[in-house]
Structure formats: C-alpha cells, structure tokens
Amino acid sequence: MRGIGKSFLGVRVLSGVDLDAQPGEVHAVVGENGAGKSTLMKILAGVHAPDEGSITIDGAAVAFGHPLDAQRAGVAIIYQEFNLLPQRDVAENVFLGREPARRGIVDRAAMERETARLLDELGETSFGPRDRVGRLSVAQQQVVEIVKALSQEARIVVMDEPTASLAEHEVELLYSLVRRLQDRGIAVLYISHRLREVFDLAQRVTVLKDGARVATSPIGEVTQSSLVRMMVGRELSDYYPPRAETFGDVLLSVRGGGNAKLAGIDLDLRAGQITGVAGLQGSGRTELAKALFGAIPFTTGEMTPVRPRSVREAVSAGIGLVTEDRKAEGLALRQSAGDNALLVAHALGRRPGRVRELLQRVRLSPPDPSREVRFLSGGNQQKVVLAKWLTVAPRILVFDEPTRGVDVGAKAAIHELVRELAADGMAVLMISSELPELIGMSDRIVVLRGGRIVGELPAGSSEEAIMHLAAGEEAA
Incomplete structure (x- = not known):
C-alpha cells in the first residue's frame, strides 16, 4: 500500500500512508484509537475505496470495489466483532455464500470434509464441522474465522484486536494459530493495543498517529517505551x-x-x-x-x-x-x-x-x-x-x-x-x-x-x- 489517503465528510483520516507485508511475516500495526488503523485495513479489505494511493499484490496493481474483490485477491480480515451466524454450524459458517454444489444442490459432505481438514491442519480437536457456532467459546469462534480465511485461500490475513475478548489461557492458542499461518507463508497484519503481543509475535511494527505513518521498524529495533512515545508522545514511565x-x-x-x-x-x-x-x-x-x-x-x-x-x-x-x-x-x-x-x-x-x-x-x-x-x-x-x-x-x-x-x-x-x-x-x-x-x-x-x-x-x-x-x- 503506497500513499493511501482517505477522508470522510471532509475530515481527513488517512494521509499518505505506506504499508507492506511479506509472506510468512507478522507485521503489527499500532496506534491510538482514531489513528487510522481500522480505516487502512478496511481499504485493504475492499470495504472502503482510497481517495489517493495504490495497492499492489505480487507487484500487480489491484483496485477493490467490493470486499468480494479483496477476497478473490487473497485478502481476509477477521474483525474484533466476529462475522459469524450463531445458529448455523461450523461448516455452514466457513462456506457461507460460497457453498460447494453438486447437481445444483449444496454438497454438505464436501463442506464438512474440507472444514474437518482445515481444523485438523490447525490442530483443533475440541469441536467439529457440525457443531453450532453459538455454542462455541470466543476462542473457538476465532478458530472458525481463521478456518474461513484459509478456505478462501487467503494469502494476507488481517487480525483486528484478536485477543480483546480472550481469556489468558486462550491467548496461547491464538499465538500457535498465528504461527501456523506464518508456516503456510501467509502474511499476517496484526492490530493490537497489547504491546506485549506485538513483541511476542511480530517481526516488524508500523506506528500510525493522526492518520499518518510515524515509523516502520524491525521489532528488534524498538522498545515498548519508544513505541508508546511514537503513539502518544509520552514515555512508558508516564x-x-x-x-x-x-x-x-x-x-x-x-x-x-x-x-x-x-x-x-x-x-x-x-x-x-x-x-x-x-x-x-x-x-x-x-x-x-x-x-x-x-x-x-x-x-x-x-x-x-x-x-x-x-x-x-x-x-x-x-x-x-x-x-x-x-x-x-x-x-x-x-x-x-x-x-x-x-x-x-x-x-x-x-x-x-x-x-x-x-x-x-x-x-x-x-x-x-x-x-x-x-x-x-x-x-x-x-x-x-x-x-x-x-x-x-x-x-x-x-x-x-x-x-x-x-x-x-x-x-x-x-x-x-x-x-x-x-x-x-x-x-x-x-x-x-x-x-x-x-x-x-x-x-x-x-x-x-x-x-x-x-x-x-x-x-x-x-x-x-x-x-x-x-x-x-x-x-x-
């Protein structure tokens, strides 16, 4: 993403923002609320069109007029508030809107086989394709969102505050899932207010403030204190x-x-x-x-x-x-x-x-x-x-x-x-x-x-x- 700019009703929310990600990399995006993180990610996901700037994937220019365009290009976004139907089962949620058909009829067996394969690939054994999503824990529902992204053959996965609703013991599960995505060569853009997670998972971090990029650095070249100073203009000790x-x-x-x-x-x-x-x-x-x-x-x-x-x-x-x-x-x-x-x-x-x-x-x-x-x-x-x-x-x-x-x-x-x-x-x-x-x-x-x-x-x-x-x- 190069020179991304966006305004809503005359209010500038992004100005000249650059962001890139490599295969198998976790790239953290941090900043205060209102810094522009979510708007930038929604532009990548095809929810909003940029007013200025360009997006390229594998060197080829792309322009998304709809979230489905971004999905087809390999971009998946997992929002803090999950986009799941609680009354449907896991397989139905994974393939919602993309159900495989056989002779004009939804092929449930194929949906369940592929869902089971992806769950097995992620090492998830606590639930299966036929379990109702509304009965799953928050951490399990997050796994469903990740399986949905994998089923779309996503190559870029955006995670927006993925641990906000997780208990402590569930955070480690998320860490292992992120690392499995890395092993598959998927680029993960990781938005979080929890700086410890940024240092645990990310290889690089980009700081946004007031709609502009302050810096992009390898994680080994920054400290929690320097990140806080870039985000809010004060020291961690303050x-x-x-x-x-x-x-x-x-x-x-x-x-x-x-x-x-x-x-x-x-x-x-x-x-x-x-x-x-x-x-x-x-x-x-x-x-x-x-x-x-x-x-x-x-x-x-x-x-x-x-x-x-x-x-x-x-x-x-x-x-x-x-x-x-x-x-x-x-x-x-x-x-x-x-x-x-x-x-x-x-x-x-x-x-x-x-x-x-x-x-x-x-x-x-x-x-x-x-x-x-x-x-x-x-x-x-x-x-x-x-x-x-x-x-x-x-x-x-x-x-x-x-x-x-x-x-x-x-x-x-x-x-x-x-x-x-x-x-x-x-x-x-x-x-x-x-x-x-x-x-x-x-x-x-x-x-x-x-x-x-x-x-x-x-x-x-x-x-x-x-x-x-x-x-x-x-x-x-």
Whole structure:
C-alpha cells in the first residue's frame, strides 16, 4: 500500500500512508484509537475505496470495489466483532455464500470434509464441522474465522484486536494459530493495543498517529517505551501516576469469606489505597469482585460494615463494580452516553448533577451526552462506565480488567482517573491480567489461587514474584 489517503465528510483520516507485508511475516500495526488503523485495513479489505494511493499484490496493481474483490485477491480480515451466524454450524459458517454444489444442490459432505481438514491442519480437536457456532467459546469462534480465511485461500490475513475478548489461557492458542499461518507463508497484519503481543509475535511494527505513518521498524529495533512515545508522545514511565504515601481507615473488611468458588478470604480495603488482585485464569478473581458486589454473595464468613446479599444492597452501601465485559454487563449500547451515565443513579432514585460536567471529569472525548455509546471507542465506553458509578459517589469501587481493549492513550487517562479517585478517599480494588499495569498502579498486590488469597506483595513487586505465587511456587 503506497500513499493511501482517505477522508470522510471532509475530515481527513488517512494521509499518505505506506504499508507492506511479506509472506510468512507478522507485521503489527499500532496506534491510538482514531489513528487510522481500522480505516487502512478496511481499504485493504475492499470495504472502503482510497481517495489517493495504490495497492499492489505480487507487484500487480489491484483496485477493490467490493470486499468480494479483496477476497478473490487473497485478502481476509477477521474483525474484533466476529462475522459469524450463531445458529448455523461450523461448516455452514466457513462456506457461507460460497457453498460447494453438486447437481445444483449444496454438497454438505464436501463442506464438512474440507472444514474437518482445515481444523485438523490447525490442530483443533475440541469441536467439529457440525457443531453450532453459538455454542462455541470466543476462542473457538476465532478458530472458525481463521478456518474461513484459509478456505478462501487467503494469502494476507488481517487480525483486528484478536485477543480483546480472550481469556489468558486462550491467548496461547491464538499465538500457535498465528504461527501456523506464518508456516503456510501467509502474511499476517496484526492490530493490537497489547504491546506485549506485538513483541511476542511480530517481526516488524508500523506506528500510525493522526492518520499518518510515524515509523516502520524491525521489532528488534524498538522498545515498548519508544513505541508508546511514537503513539502518544509520552514515555512508558508516564503511564502510571505517582502512588500515595499514606492511606485512610479501613472502609471494607472481609474475614473468612467464602462461597462455592471462594474460601477463607481475608481482605481489608482502605480509603485512598489501590489494592491490586493478581491470579491465573480460574483463580477466583472475578468471583471475588462479584462477591464483594453482592452478585455472587459470600455465604460464609464476615464482611463489614455490610455483607451484601444482592447488587442493590451493595450499591446502596456504597460499593460499585466496573465489570470485565463492559458491552455485555456495563452498558446499554443503543442508549446515549448521558443515559448510560445515569443508569445507577436512576435505579437508586437519585438525581445527580449535570451529566456533561461528569463526562468532562472522566475525560470523555468529546463529552457529548447525546452520542450513542455503541459508536464510542473502547476507551470512551469505559469512561462512560466509570461516569455511571461516579453519579452515586461510591466509597469502594472494584475494577475488573479496567483497560481491556483500550488503547494506550486512553489507558493512561483511566489510570489517572483511578488514582484521582483514590486520592479523594475512595478504596479501590483493581483486578488485571496485565502485570505491568498491576505493578504500576497498585499500592499492594494480593494474589489468588484456587479461590484463596495465597499471598500479599508490596508496591513495585516483580512479575516473577507475582507469578511464583499465582502458579503455586515459592516466591523467589
């Protein structure tokens, strides 16, 4: 791609962007939300036509008037929101719109044979061609998207935030699938906000900012800090605001808390303190959040000043929860930012102050209460979730994966907000799978394993020390 330019309604979103990819290469494309990554990929996939510039594949110029043109040229794109029909089976999804026919009738046997062959080639044995897609996990549905791309004989595969909805143990599966695509000589364009994935998988990385290419570099010639500086104009060390030096009274105390997933939980949350929670997938992190919030209440032990038996009791007692999945559990996507910000207040019969001022406080960009939440970036959606809780001024706020699917600039803004809330006297519990985030933000870190707290570490502890406890080893 050379000199790609694109405008929408007179607004310039891409300007003179160059991008290339080699067979068997993973080329990462990074940048803040609004940098132009998705628009560039949609031009490659035939969704949009460029206003300027050219695209060549194997040295031959191509012009795509429709996504089918790009498919025929060997380009496949796997969007963050999968393009699958949940009520159809795997084989039907793989060959949707391209069903093989025999004597004018769809050849199901041929579809299933080819789907089974491709699944076997990827080493996938947990489901088969006849399984209904709606019953598959997110990671398995991603495999279906990759099989669909392979069935189209794709030579260039675009992955847009492929791990945004994956659990930790599923990320390794994705890594192995990407490497299998490389082994087949397929070029992978990999869009991700998670810089660790970029360094794990990519051979080269291109940075976009404000619709222009800042740089393209071999991965060995950049660092996380230099990438962040190119993307947002600040150092990696500026990601995390300074920690507090003193803390207030205990606002919430749990002794011997337990339920079907948790046992023997002893935990104190103090005013002004950010308590980080680490643990492997299945360790009980989300279950702890939901127990404190009354969604899956503690059935044994003591929790003071209140042990909520329901979400309403928890909210009335000043406890809030920013959920792991904001789209499914945190937002009404077809309602406005203003309506979403008032959800909790209205449920409690309260009348908060001016919504626009609240949205400005959480740094929503732009702070427009009338805009539908589904049209906002992941970072802005998360800020609306935070605004929803600030309307009722909770004393204790639990964050479950507060920056999942959020770009680096929005991450820094959310980190600043969390630290400001703690400085104002709120007790914060923060669960995160990103250990650098936990280390950078937490005043102390508790580690869960098997539904129990197995240790506590001070601020600034190493990733190795956390993982030793999380995996059941003695701390180094």
